[in-house]
Amino acid sequence: MERNRNRPEPVIDIRGVWFSYNGQSVLEGVNLVVPRGDFLVLIGPNGGGKTTLLKLILGLLAPRRGEIAVLGTSPPRAAHRVGYVPQNVHVNKSFPICVHDVVRMGRLGAGGGRMRPGARREEEAAVRRAMEEMGVWELRRRRVGQLSGGQLQRAFIARALVSRPEILLLDEAMASIDAQGRAEFYDLLAELNRSVTIVAVTHDTMMLSPRVKSVACVNRRLHHHAGGEITPELLEAAYRCPVDLVAHGVPHRVFEVHREG
């Protein structure tokens, strides 16, 4: 595969991917190239295949046809270098586990389980750093069931960050955060975006923010133009895109939106 040397190396490279659940087509011929450092938001209606696409990138599902490369290798091999924040943070709320232990779970596979004493200290430092970054260190002794949706969301992002991933995948991360917390949340993601590529999924176009570097629409098909001109028309169209999709069932339209600064 040849690559243009002037363009940043893609961290996610999806070519001609098809996927179906029980014969029901979910994704059809999807192409997506995400360059390092991108802040990509995937929008589209519920059931349009956004979560499926994330699970394909994580290697939790395998495509029926097509190829996926993540960080230059196959998704299952790259999964431990990818941070994942799942859609439903409210599962298992009665489980006897404190916030600290949830975050520490993010270090599994990085020598988790049995380890030498030095590594243990290192792990503890990484857990603390991620929790402080997300502002949940003070909540570390609380049981997960005692946290609000927003607090739990932050704890789950800390869990995704604790292994210092190169890519951060967020599935409907804004769903459990109230309106006034959202701007702040986007500032936080923009801050994280300095060192990590972000792909966030949402069904709510109101979630878009000037912090976002590019937008793609997923409704069984997806098309994503990396780079390209920025026009108000494109920006406006990007916001309307999922509405069109719902109304007409017409798939793919892709836009590069405004980059702030």
Place this chain on the structure above:
Amino acid sequence: MSEILHMEFMRHALAAGLLVSLVCGVIGTLVVVNRIVFLAGGIAHAAYGGIGLAIFLGWPFLAGTLGVALAAAAAMAAVTLRARHRADAVVGVIWAVGMAAGIVLIDLTPGYRSDLMSYLFGSILAVPASELGEMAVIAALVVGVVAWFYPHFLAMSYDPEFARIRRVPVAALYSLMLALIAASVVIVIRVVGLILVIALLTIPPFIAESFSGSLKGMMARATALSALFTVVGLFVSYGLDLTSGATIILVAAAGFGAALLWRRLHPARAGGAG
């Protein structure tokens, strides 16, 4: 009370009860948080087929029962991992077939009838020293394996999808958990019998869950509660001349009721540290 402890069978019974409590606390916790009580019941009843097989072939109790329980666990692991939506029906079939095979095998054994009840309701007062040693080995093995893989069992139980992303071999770990349940069930049957295995495996962890801040804490509390119920039940059954297994379970049920009441009176205190 001290004269009770002078009797050898009573000392054996207490030792067996404490071993079983340790296993119930640790494995019962995994059963409860993974919501596989029905599956554990299926393994226990399939184990009855193993008891029948052991009696029919003249094998030692442990060999036949453990073998069949492990085979049932392997079959259930295969079904749950490959066709989750069919799992409960298949578990139900294995449950019934195991039980029926056990009864028929005992029918076919010439001149054998007497011990049927003892396996259904347990025979904690008749545990010989030799078997106590075997029970201790199994208990140590079960608890040791869980301790070794604790972070992985924790991740699998709380969030299996995330565990997979972190390269935890979830399918293998799940099968290992069912095998540990099979081994545990075999020694718990000795104490409270087939019918009551599930009660001892679920009641103490269920009480412990709301008072524990970690899976480890839940295992420790469930073990302590299980030991308390077993010892109290044993003394009550001795004093009142009742079936020991059933008495132990009634004591556990009383404890369960007391915990519910306590939680209703002190709702804010549930889920503390540890």
